[in-house]
Amino acid sequence: MEIDQILNNIYPLPESSKSVIKKYISEISYPKGHILLRAEKIETSIYFIKKGIVRAYANSADNEITFFFGKEGDTVISMKSYVANEKGYEDIELLENCDLYELKTQNLQQLFEKDIAIANWGRKFAEQELIKTEERLIFREFRTAKERYIELLTNNADLIKRVQLGHIASYLGITQVSLSRIRAEVK
Amino acid sequence: MEIDQILNNIYPLPESSKSVIKKYISEISYPKGHILLRAEKIETSIYFIKKGIVRAYANSADNEITFFFGKEGDTVISMKSYVANEKGYEDIELLENCDLYELKTQNLQQLFEKDIAIANWGRKFAEQELIKTEERLIFREFRTAKERYIELLTNNADLIKRVQLGHIASYLGITQVSLSRIRAEVK
DNA sequence: CGTATTTTTTATCATTTGTAAAATTTTCCT
DNA sequence: AGGAAAATTTTACAAATGATAAAAAATACG
Numbered sequence: 001m002e003i004d005q006i007l008n009n010i011y012p013l014p015e016s017s018k019s020v021i022k023k024y025i026s027e028i029s030y031p032k033g034h035i036l037l038r039a040e041k042i043e044t045s046i047y048f049i050k051k052g053i054v055r056a057y058a059n060s061a062d063n064e065i066t067f068f069f070g071k072e073g074d075t076v077i078s079m080k081s082y083v084a085n086e087k088g089y090e091d092i093e094l095l096e097n098c099d100l101y102e103l104k105t106q107n108l109q110q111l112f113e114k115d116i117a118i119a120n121w122g123r124k125f126a127e128q129e130l131i132k133t134e135e136r137l138i139f140r141e142f143r144t145a146k147e148r149y150i151e152l153l154t155n156n157a158d159l160i161k162r163v164q165l166g167h168i169a170s171y172l173g174i175t176q177v178s179l180s181r182i183r184a185e186v187k
Numbered sequence: 188m189e190i191d192q193i194l195n196n197i198y199p200l201p202e203s204s205k206s207v208i209k210k211y212i213s214e215i216s217y218p219k220g221h222i223l224l225r226a227e228k229i230e231t232s233i234y235f236i237k238k239g240i241v242r243a244y245a246n247s248a249d250n251e252i253t254f255f256f257g258k259e260g261d262t263v264i265s266m267k268s269y270v271a272n273e274k275g276y277e278d279i280e281l282l283e284n285c286d287l288y289e290l291k292t293q294n295l296q297q298l299f300e301k302d303i304a305i306a307n308w309g310r311k312f313a314e315q316e317l318i319k320t321e322e323r324l325i326f327r328e329f330r331t332a333k334e335r336y337i338e339l340l341t342n343n344a345d346l347i348k349r350v351q352l353g354h355i356a357s358y359l360g361i362t363q364v365s366l367s368r369i370r371a372e373v374k
Numbered sequence: 375c376g377t378a379t380t381t382t383t384t385a386t387c388a389t390t391t392g393t394a395a396a397a398t399t400t401t402c403c404t
Numbered sequence: 405a406g407g408a409a410a411a412t413t414t415t416a417c418a419a420a421t422g423a424t425a426a427a428a429a430a431t432a433c434g
Contacts, residue, residue, distance in 0.1 A: 058325050067328070079317060079318055082314075089322075112307055115303075119307050120306050123306060123309045130270070130320060133317060134320050137254060137323060138276060141254070142245075165381075166381075175421075175422060176381090176382075177424090178420090178422075179382095184383075332391085351410095352413095353412085361391075361392090367413050
């Protein structure tokens with residue numbers, strides 16, 4: 001997906017503001033398996049996915065939980081670094097070879113102070129991510145694991161094809177063994 | 188909590204921008220039990236809590252889930268109405284008599300287009316809500332129900348005193364019976 | 375192509391959480 | 405204060421999910 005479309009999907013920008021942002025955006029590719037963002041670091045870049053798929057996961061003592069998948073057109077970001085300039089809680093791993101657009105947070109922050117259209121673009125970006133996160137938080141509680149799987153299968157069939165089931169299970173909030181049971185039932 | 192402090196806690200605004208916002212803010216009180224925002228409506232106001240406590244809950248076929256508590260200094264908002272101008276998924280119920288500051292969304296949206304400091308204030312507001320929501324989504328998965336209860340007890344003791352346990356249980360993602368079992372253990 | 379590695383499935387048993395209903399306590403109202 | 409209503413706790417049982425181990429299948433790679 002091209003950068004113009006990605007920026008516009010978040011919030012339509014006047015051409016002048018868009019070309020200002022684009023001055024600070026560069027393209028970069030990394031191979032499958034690369035860790036793009038790290039939980040222990042204050043990250044200084046955000047990325048937009050041109051091609052490929054990534055996952056965000058957080059670790060506690062004994063287990064690892066995948067809580068986000070990003071694909072073409074999605075933004076990859078350590079929200080904690082971006083918002084609070086603090087270490088995040090997530091690693092981001094590339095699940096395929098990826099082509100990315102990179103933007104330094106610092107440059108974006110400066111644009112927020114100077115260009116009101118870009119400030120509102122940043123506002124819309126946060127608002128949209130917020131809606132998505134809030135919906136996930138709420139609707140997870142309303143559905144059983146099986147229903148959540150079927151919903152993912154219906155709305156994001158490609159995700160299930162492109163991502164290994166252990167990560168999907170974690171994203172759904174169940175064990176891989178449970179997911180396997182569900183799949184046997186649903187078939 | 189006074190409106191100046193509430194606005195500033197989100198993001199420090201220059202005096203000029205703050206007085207512009209304050210022109211559009213009025214005070215209003217409602218009694219315990221009042222439904223401030225409704226799921227079936229596109230809401231046209233947002234509120235800041237001067238005094239009192241509220242809960243947001245969503246309904247599905249058979250059950251109701253509380254997913255947010257707001258108290259002094261917090262913002263009460265139908266995020267779906269505010270962001271997308273669509274019906275939300277939540278009702279907001281006042282759990283005590285409340286004193287509120289009211290701001291019409293439409294007025295705020297107009298200020299976003301004209302005043303860059305206010306646009307960045309709106310951006311920061313969404314970003315901070317996003318961080319809070321994301322943390323809840325992630326860390327819920329890492330802790331057992333008992334750990335989540337103890338955490339709430341430690342960090343929000345007043346909430347447990349001010350809110351009935353059925354709502355607390357729902358917020359923690361468990362049944363009231365489960366919470367009762369946990370409380371018997373923890374005591 | 376064949377072997378090693380990774381991923382997925384299956385089976386068993388233990389634990390957690392839910393459902394339903396009754397008992398108890400607290401709150402509210404006159 | 406007294407009684408009704410609401411909230412909370414307790415109990416017994418059922419269902420869902422987790423943990424563990426091992427087998428089967430798919431994939432990677434020399």
